[in-house]
Amino acid sequence: MSQEKLRIAIQKSGRLNEDSLKILKDAGISIDNGKEQLKASSRNFPLEVMYLRNGDIPQYLRDGVVDVAIIGENVLIEKGKDIVKGEKLGFSKCRVSLAVPKSLAYNSIEDLDGKKIATSYPNTVNEFLERKGISADLHIINGSVEIAPNIGLADGICDIVSSGSTLFKNGLKEVEVMLKSEAVLAISPKISEERKAILEKLQFRLKSVLNARTSKYILLNAPNEKLYDIIELLPGMRSPTVLPLAKDGWSSIHTVINEERFWEVIDELKEQGAEGILVAPIEKMVL
Ligand SMILES: Nc1ncnc2c1ncn2[C@@H]1O[C@H](COP(=O)(O)OP(=O)(O)OP(=O)(O)O)[C@@H](O)[C@H]1O
Ligand SMILES: O=P(O)(O)OC[C@H]1O[C@H](OP(=O)(O)OP(=O)(O)O)[C@H](O)[C@@H]1O
Numbered sequence: 573m574s575q576e577k578l579r580i581a582i583q584k585s586g587r588l589n590e591d592s593l594k595i596l597k598d599a600g601i602s603i604d605n606g607k608e609q610l611k612a613s614s615r616n617f618p619l620e621v622m623y624l625r626n627g628d629i630p631q632y633l634r635d636g637v638v639d640v641a642i643i644g645e646n647v648l649i650e651k652g653k654d655i656v657k658g659e660k661l662g663f664s665k666c667r668v669s670l671a672v673p674k675s676l677a678y679n680s681i682e683d684l685d686g687k688k689i690a691t692s693y694p695n696t697v698n699e700f701l702e703r704k705g706i707s708a709d710l711h712i713i714n715g716s717v718e719i720a721p722n723i724g725l726a727d728g729i730c731d732i733v734s735s736g737s738t739l740f741k742n743g744l745k746e747v748e749v750m751l752k753s754e755a756v757l758a759i760s761p762k763i764s765e766e767r768k769a770i771l772e773k774l775q776f777r778l779k780s781v782l783n784a785r786t787s788k789y790i791l792l793n794a795p796n797e798k799l800y801d802i803i804e805l806l807p808g809m810r811s812p813t814v815l816p817l818a819k820d821g822w823s824s825i826h827t828v829i830n831e832e833r834f835w836e837v838i839d840e841l842k843e844q845g846a847e848g849i850l851v852a853p854i855e856k857m858v859l
């Protein structure tokens with residue numbers, strides 16, 4: 573059997589680390605994780621894990637030192653345009669935005685012309701401003717960007733926003749959303765054919781986990797005369813399963829539904845006479 577292993581980069585510590593390891597675990601991949609180790613192997617999947625800084629990962633992918641990575645899409649946009657973007661992984665959702673002090677009157681992007689902007693994402697800001705025909709003076713810093721206007725370092729900032737609480741605490745307001753981001757799989761342009769075959773297996777497993785995370789298995793009881801109205805609200809993977817109940821004139825309907833869709837139709841289901849609605853998580857979903 574081939575000894576070939578796929579090398580994956582995971583953020584060493586920070587916002588992506590835990591969810592990245594969790595998605596691999598949910599995909600049935602066990603990683604022997606000595607806390608201080610920078611490298612680890614899976615015992616049940618041909619995978620070698622390298623723990624790296626998120627910001628360094630594009631370069632490692634470019635050089636082919638790692639084959640694949642879990643990384644914030646915003647980092648790829650900033651410094652990994654040549655890296656292949658794979659599946660979106662549904663966690664670490666955020667946006668990259670421009671913000672200015674609350675007290676500043678802001679009407680349009682033109683208000684930033686000639687101003688000083690502090691950021692860790694110079695390429696993203698430059699591209700955005702260029703598209704808008706605006707030129708600004710960028711001040712590149714690596715962290716605590718939101719404090720810059722308060723200490724007289726810049727007129728505005730560009731940084732990651734999620735809940736908005738960091739902006740709020742620093743007396744800033746979000747004025748332009750430049751892009752939206754979440755964790756993605758990123759693939760080295762130098763990956764070998766042999767490792768690509770392992771990657772395809774990994775992608776298949778990740779897709780099954782992601783499908784399962786966004787879907788629910790639902791069971792409900794319905795009076796037979798309402799069966800078809802209820803089924804219409806619940807398109808299943810192929811079609812819902814209908815089983816007769818011991819009680820005459822009633823059936824049980826089982827189906828798989830996107831969780832958001834479930835909340836959209838719940839009131840209608842009840843109006844149509846659905847009872848005893850159970851919603852259960854799905855562990856894996858192979859389509
Ligand atoms: N507040 C947030 N909410 C949601 N996602 C976020 C948030 N902040 C950052 N992210 C996402 O998580 C990624 C990692 O962020 P984190 O702050 O842990 O690391 P970093 O400082 O950008 O990178 P490095 O690993 O190089 O130190 C970011 O690139 C972004 O995609
Ligand atoms: O809108 P919010 O929910 O407040 O999140 C946004 C903040 O989160 C990130 O910083 P992080 O906490 O990762 O700290 P860091 O500067 O050490 O990366 C980002 O750089 C913002 O400062």
Ligand SMILES: [Mg+2]
Pocket residue numbers: none
């Ligand atoms: Mg951060």
